[in-house]
Amino acid sequence: MRHPLIRPGTSSSSNLLDLIKETYMEESHDIVIVGGGICGLATALALHRKGIASLVLEKSETLRVDGGSIGVHVNGWRVLEQLGIAAELRETANLVTAFHDVWQEEEKSTLTPVRKELRWLKRKDLLETMAKNVPAGAIRLGCHITAIHPSDPGAVLTTPGGSIIRAKVLIGCDGSNSVVAKYLGLSPAKSTPRTFLRGFTRYPHGHPFGDHFLRLRGKRFFVGRSPITDTLVSFFVACHIPSADACHLLHAGDTRDMRATRHSVVQKLEGQCPAEIVEMVQNSDPESLNVVTKVWYRPPWQVAFASFRKGTVTVAGDAMHAMGSYIGQGGSAALEDALVLARSLARAAAGSGGGRDDEPCERTMIVGAATAIGGYVRERRLRVARLSLEAFVVGELLRAKSLATKLACLGILALLGTKALGHTNYDCGRL
Ligand SMILES: Cc1cc2nc3c(=O)[nH]c(=O)nc-3n(C[C@H](O)[C@H](O)[C@H](O)COP(=O)(O)OP(=O)(O)OC[C@H]3O[C@@H](n4cnc5c(N)ncnc54)[C@H](O)[C@@H]3O)c2cc1C
Missing domain, CATH: 3.50.50.60 (FAD/NAD(P)-binding domain)
Structure with missing residues (x-):
């Protein structure tokens, strides 16, 4: 049987090559x-x-x-x-001037100034x-x-x-x-499971959160909130989202699923954290919502070698x-x-x-x-x-159960200067 690519009169190999080139762009x-x-x-x-x-x-x-x-x-x-x-x-984006960390259960909070330029941009x-x-x-x-x-x-x-x-x-x-x-x-x-909902909330009359990035840690959730402009904030909520287990349902732009997901996150947060956080999630733009179910990383030893x-x-x-x-x-x-x-x-x-x-x-x-x-x-x-090492160790610290592992991670991070955002000072030079 003749090969579908070979037409009569195109039997030589160069003709065949030409034909392949013609057929496949x-x-x-x-x-x-x-x-x-x-x-x-x-x-x-x-x-x-x-x-x-x-x-x-x-x-x-x-x-x-x-x-x-x-x-x-x-x-x-x-x-x-x-x-x-x-x-x-x-x-398009305001300066963020401080990290406001809150540990709800410990009733503790800190304000760490950010001395160099930091802004949350819309991707x-x-x-x-x-x-x-x-x-x-x-x-x-x-x-x-x-x-x-x-x-x-x-x-x-x-x-x-x-x-x-x-x-x-x-x-x-x-x-x-x-x-x-x-x-x-x-x-x-490699990937590690981590579920969070991300999105934007608009405040037409201006939001009251100033220029601080909030990191609020509760018993079963972790909320991050950053101002983008005076009327727009971006946020993430890390918590267990049952519908994320069927993550094929959670495509960005699929607003019906996203409304349902948002509703389940709001229910989780209600009574657990300040009303302004619940309202922020409740009033978020469904078109902007998106769920992450795992985080990808390349281990530092691979990056090194x-x-x-x-x-x-x-x-x-x-x-x-x-x-x-x-x-x-x-x-x-x-x-x-x-x-x-x-x-x-x-x-x-x-x-x-x-x-x-x-x-x-x-x-x-x-x-x-x-x-x-x-x-x-x-x-x-x-x-x-x-x-990569720094990111890997932070990930390990979040997962660590034993005190020894936690101390080892904190030791490495102290050496790397993570708390002082030492990694951000790098200057790769002129183009
Ligand atoms: C939840 C989360 C929050 C983050 N927050 C921050 C943050 O605040 N600050 C920060 O600096 N970083 C952050 N990161 C990391 C940051 O998002 C990534 O490092 C960055 O997006 C990497 O950009 P990239 O272009 O290398 O890859 P990607 O953004 O993944 O882009 C890859 C592109 O390649 C395309 N592509 C893939 N395969 C093919 C193919 N075979 N053929 C053609 N096209 C293909 C994809 O469609 C995609 O458009 C965050 C990451 C996550 C997961």
């Missing part, structure tokens, strides 16, 4: 970024600022803005400055601001990369629809379940160092990755000109890119391993 790009989240868009924007084109492939049909808000510390703001979007984003604002600053056509939505094959240089990417995309340089910014990390031979990220480069293929952001929400640094660390990687590639590109014809020039560019990626991995390794 094939294209080639210098730099391809898989994933259009914080890291992917920041990398594309950083490269664009250095005059280097790239193509972002994002599997969702729209930019994924679920997750509500994200706390960006001073290290993240330094990167946003370098990307040229800090001023615009500052207009939507962050992603859309980055997206509108990269050239039109640089982001392709609805493009799910399902497999990656080796190629020299770079890699070949395929989609379920049969598209073939050749990338001379491939950057995996595809989050904790990264297909690029898998191609590099990294073990899958894994191989993050194969030729001109690498990873950044959660694909490299998923660290959950424990120290609120995953997003800012992803921004740092983007800057350092773009800077390294730009230096390599600057040094690769001058070949006498296309072929040697391209080889120089590829060798330069591989070296640049090696430099990026070296520069980031210690920083992200340290952050």
Whole structure:
């Protein structure tokens, strides 16, 4: 029987290849970024600022803005400055000046000033601001990369629809379940169960909470609340949510399920915590609600020793160092990755000109890119391993039952300077 791809008169191998190319769309790009989240868009924007084109492939049909808000510390703001979007984003979010910690059962509370810049941004604002600053056509939505094959240089990417995309340089910014990390031979990220409801509440006449981030710990719940603007707050409630056990029901935007989930959380909180907290959850915007059922992380020893480069293929952001929400640094660390990687590639590109014809020039560019990626991995390794360790230990401390484990965790965190937010002071330099 004739193969469906072989038409009469196309029996030679070159004709067959042409036909395959014709049948399955094939294209080639210098730099391809898989994933259009914080890291992917920041990398594309950083490269664009250095005059280097790239193509972002994002599997969702729209930019994924679920997750509500994200706390960006001073290290993240330094990167946003370098990307040229800090001023615009500052207009969207107030400064947070202190952490207000309350331990309800112990009837204890503390106020810790935040001395450097910290703001909770709407993820939507962050992603859309980055997206509108990269050239039109640089982001392709609805493009799910399902497999990656080796190629020299770079890699070949395929989609379920049969598209073939050749990338001379491939950057995996595809989050904790990264297909690029898998191609590099990294073990899958680990997950730990942690259930919380997140969302926004609007106060049309202004909220009374000032500029403090509240962390309220009760017997069976933990509430976080951050002001975004004078009329908008973002919050999370960590507690057991029975309907989250059937988590397939809890998609963001599925407002019917979200209203039911919100109702069950309100019932849990009623009588257990101040009325203003219950009202905040009760009055939240159902469209903004979203439930997290597990948190992904890459263990610190993997981040410290894994191989993050194969030729001109690498990873950044959660694909490299998923660290959950424990120290609120995953997003800012992803921004740092983007800057350092773009800077390294730009230096390599600057040094690769001058070949006498296309072929040697391209080889120089590829060798330069591989070296640049090696430099990026070296520069980031210690920083992200340290952050991963810190996040991991905070997670262990929350789960710890024995006093010895708790003391060991607290000892490590004291050494790392977690309480004083030492990790936020990092400056990854200029683009
Ligand atoms: C509950 C929670 C709260 C957090 N709070 C904070 C905080 O306050 N501050 C902070 O700095 N960090 C925080 N983090 C961490 C932060 O959200 C992440 O570190 C950050 O979003 C990582 O960005 P990323 O672009 O690397 O990955 P992601 O945001 O996961 O983006 C990956 C993108 O790749 C796309 N993708 C995946 N696979 C493919 C594929 N095969 N083909 C094409 N596209 C693909 C996805 O659709 C997605 O858009 C929090 C995390 C959690 C879970």
